[in-house]
Amino acid sequence: MAYRDGPFENLKVPLGLTAAFAVLVMGAIAVLLIVSDKRDKPQADGFAPVRSGFSRVTAPVSGVFAAPVRWVGHATDFVGDYFGAIDENRRLKKQVAELKAVQDNYVALENINRRYEALLNIRTQPPVDMVAANLVSESRGPFANAQLIDAGTNSRIRVGNPVINEHGLVGRVMGVGPTASRVLMLTDVASRTPVLVDRTDARAILVGDGGANPRLDFLRGTDSVKDGDRIMTSGDGGMLPRGLAVGVAAKALDGTWRVKLYAGNTDTDVVRVLLFDDFSQLLKPDSINAPALAGMNTAPQPSADLVAKIEAVHPAHPVARPAAAAPTPQTQTLTQSQAQSQTSKVAAATATALAPAPDSAAKKKATDASDEKANAKPEHKAAEHKASERKPTKKKPTVKADVIPRRPVPYTAIPQ
Amino acid sequence: MRRPASRRHGAAVRVVGPLHWVIYPALAAMAATLVLSTHVRLFGLPPPEPIFGLILAFSWPLIRPSILGPVMLFLVGIFTDLVLDSTLGLWTLTLLAVYGVVLAARAFIVGQQVGVLFAWYAGLTTAAMLCLYLFTLVEAGVAPTIVGAILQWIPTVALFPLGYILIQRFDDTDVRFR
Numbered sequence: 177m178a179y180r181d182g183p184f185e186n187l188k189v190p191l192g193l194t195a196a197f198a199v200l201v202m203g204a205i206a207v208l209l210i211v212s213d214k215r216d217k218p219q220a221d222g223f224a225p226v227r228s229g230f231s232r233v234t235a236p237v238s239g240v241f242a243a244p245v246r247w248v249g250h251a252t253d254f255v256g257d258y259f260g261a262i263d264e265n266r267r268l269k270k271q272v273a274e275l276k277a278v279q280d281n282y283v284a285l286e287n288i289n290r291r292y293e294a295l296l297n298i299r300t301q302p303p304v305d306m307v308a309a310n311l312v313s314e315s316r317g318p319f320a321n322a323q324l325i326d327a328g329t330n331s332r333i334r335v336g337n338p339v340i341n342e343h344g345l346v347g348r349v350m351g352v353g354p355t356a357s358r359v360l361m362l363t364d365v366a367s368r369t370p371v372l373v374d375r376t377d378a379r380a381i382l383v384g385d386g387g388a389n390p391r392l393d394f395l396r397g398t399d400s401v402k403d404g405d406r407i408m409t410s411g412d413g414g415m416l417p418r419g420l421a422v423g424v425a426a427k428a429l430d431g432t433w434r435v436k437l438y439a440g441n442t443d444t445d446v447v448r449v450l451l452f453d454d455f456s457q458l459l460k461p462d463s464i465n466a467p468a469l470a471g472m473n474t475a476p477q478p479s480a481d482l483v484a485k486i487e488a489v490h491p492a493h494p495v496a497r498p499a500a501a502a503p504t505p506q507t508q509t510l511t512q513s514q515a516q517s518q519t520s521k522v523a524a525a526t527a528t529a530l531a532p533a534p535d536s537a538a539k540k541k542a543t544d545a546s547d548e549k550a551n552a553k554p555e556h557k558a559a560e561h562k563a564s565e566r567k568p569t570k571k572k573p574t575v576k577a578d579v580i581p582r583r584p585v586p587y588t589a590i591p592q
Numbered sequence: 593m594r595r596p597a598s599r600r601h602g603a604a605v606r607v608v609g610p611l612h613w614v615i616y617p618a619l620a621a622m623a624a625t626l627v628l629s630t631h632v633r634l635f636g637l638p639p640p641e642p643i644f645g646l647i648l649a650f651s652w653p654l655i656r657p658s659i660l661g662p663v664m665l666f667l668v669g670i671f672t673d674l675v676l677d678s679t680l681g682l683w684t685l686t687l688l689a690v691y692g693v694v695l696a697a698r699a700f701i702v703g704q705q706v707g708v709l710f711a712w713y714a715g716l717t718t719a720a721m722l723c724l725y726l727f728t729l730v731e732a733g734v735a736p737t738i739v740g741a742i743l744q745w746i747p748t749v750a751l752f753p754l755g756y757i758l759i760q761r762f763d764d765t766d767v768r769f770r
Contacts, residue, residue: 192695195657199692202666205686209670209681223680230674234626236718245639249632255634313629315676317641318740319728322677323631365732386728387737445631579617 228353235326235356238313246445275286304417307331311445312356318386321364322525325447328353336415338450344421344438345369345409346447357449362422363390371422371435372410376400379410380433382422388440392425392433401425407435417452603614610660613762614652619665621645629675645672645683645688646720647755649690650713653698665691682727686720706756714749721745742756 195466213223257264292298309327327333339346339359347367351358360367371392379401384390395401405425411418423435478486516577621644628639645668652661669684676683693716694701701712721741728736 191657192698194659195653195661195695196692198659198662199688199695203660203685203692206666206669206681206685210679210685215681226680227677229672233602234675238626238629241623241630245627245630246599249634252635253633253733311631313626313675314631314679315629315641316638317676317678317744318736318738319682320676320678351740365728365734383734385734386740500685580600 179231189584194486196214224351224580227351227358228356231324231351231356231358232328232353235324239326286466304452305332306448306450307333308446308448309333309357313445314361319365321361321367321384321386322350322362323347323359323447325357325359325449326355328355330354331449332451333357333449334451338409338416338420338452339447340450341422341439341442341447343442344423345416346439348416349449359447362386363440369422370410370412370417371407372426374406374408376405381405382407382435389426389428389434389436390421391428392435395433401433403427417450439479547554608762610658610760613655614660614664617648617651617758620666620670621648625672625675632633632655635671641676641744642747642751643744644751645669645687646690646713646717646748647751647758649687650694650716650747651758653691653695654702654759657695657698658666662688662691678732682724686724689723690720705762709759710754713755717745717749721748724738 193332209223307327309325309331312324312326314323315321323339323346325339333349333352334591335349335352339348345362347359347361347364349357351359360380361384362369363384363386365386367382367390369382370379371382372379376394376397378397380395380401381390382390383393392401392407403426407422409416409418409420409422409423423437423440426436428433428434539558603669624644628641630639632639645665648668649665652658652665665687666684669687670680672678672683672687673680694712697712701709725736726743729733
């Protein structure tokens with residue numbers, strides 16, 4: 177039986193009503209999508225897999241579509257460079273002359289800073305690895321500011337990694353796929369970045385509002401910022417490293433303080449992703465929330481020689497042998513500084529017990545240890561010298577160098 | 593039965609269907625959105641970022657009410673949300689709302705002069721941007737920049753000639769619905 181001969185032959189569907197019905201159905205689905213999406217949250221929430229898959233597909237397609245646009249952009253750059261070459265040359269010559277003095281000052285300050293760091297034994301941040309990536313596309317509207325870059329998990333990029341260009345901070349990675357990543361820019365309405373004013377060290381939060389110049393909120397102190405102050409990341413919260421250049425402070429017409437971004441409105445389409453591990457990635461939450469004295473039960477066992485010497489002095493109090501205990505998971509979360517602390521306590525007690533008869537080798541080691549300590553911390557040596565002047569007759573027992581290793585705590589992930 | 597759109601003697605028979613006034617414009621809108629999302633500076637300025645889907649949401653119900661229109665508008669909206677990285681479904685709902693309003697007021701708009709059509713389009717675009725502005729204000733807790741909203745509104749409204757051409761080109765040409 178043909179369709180036209182059937183019972184629906186004369187059925188007339190009102191087009192307006194069916195279209196309205198379709199609008200309602202599609203609108204309901206759209207509302208569900210809006211409710212369940214969390215675009216400003218890390219990758220695990222919302223439709224991150226959808227966005228990641230879309231980015232992976234559109235990244236190469238967008239690159240092809242963008243080629244003619246880039247050609248036009250390069251052509252306009254060429255025209256602009258041609259007509260502005262003389263002015264730019266004069267400006268650059270002046271800038272080079274100014275920067276020469278700055279460079280000399282920088283070298284001197286770096287030298288002094290390096291000596292101070294060695295003197296104070298400051299735990300400096302290690303150099304951070306970087307990955308270069310090309311910008312594929314960007315959204316510049318008032319409601320969202322994001323960029324798509326052509327590098328992802330295959331290049332070890334993770335959610336939260338900061339993104340910079342040759343001028344300063346651009347944003348941070350909020351979604352990542354194997355070959356593409358989504359970067360939330362500092363100007364996005366969902367962006368909140370802890371920053372500081374370089375001149376006064378005042379803290380603030382950089383809040384994006386979709387415009388070119390994000391706002392400085394929660395600025396502490398009075399007169400803590402003025403026009404032209406350099407703004408950089410503070411590193412508070414551990415999400416970003418401290419000291420990334422952000423921009424220059426400027427007062428807006430409405431009285432609020434805003435930041436002219438160094439990375440804003442640049443035509444460079446290459447960025448670098450800092451493979452920076454924040455504190456939450458370095459530590460397990462359990463180890464952060466552990467009881468304060470948890471480390472007391474996880475001190476390393478004394479060495480066999482140390483045990484023998486202790487038992488020689490105090491035969492009535494046998495000491496547990498070191499080889500018996502296997503490391504527990506709690507032991508593995510112990511930081512090296514805690515372990516050092518426990519070791520030094522045991523060593524101090526042992527040194528007190530062994531004070532009467534140090535042999536010549538021990539004397540030599542003790543002398544070496546004293547020299548090493550004196551080189552590392554002269555202020556401590558000066559304090560000890562003053563104390564010895566006050567009490568010249570009482571000689572403190574020397575501590576052996578081999579039981580108090582002086583090692584810096586490595587700034588790496590704690591073994592899992 | 594389909595009837596040819598062109599009745600000139602000797603001309604090939606050309607059937608105008610939803611492929612021409614729904615699918616192709618939707619694909620063109622998606623491609624244009626993708627091209628203008630390129631990171632490029634022309635004489636130091638970024639290219640504009642209009643919402644091409646609003647043209648379709650305004651034109652399609654005037655050309656012909658159809659189930660295919662809202663469905664394609666949904667896809668265009670999702671694509672726009674993903675490219676512009678806005679909340680998924682936000683531009684989708686906005687486009688569908690504009691389509692619904694034009695569908696409801698179709699009897700008042702169809703056959704009017706160009707100025708009236710433009711006034712309707714500009715008004716609807718303004719309302720859509722205002723709704724998005726308020727939604728973003730509530731969702732993010734930060735008032736988006738008004739200047740940025742205006743800078744997106746202007747090129748979007750400037751797309752009206754494309755919508756008018758679309759309406760004139762396909763209005764009442766899908767003869768299956770006569």
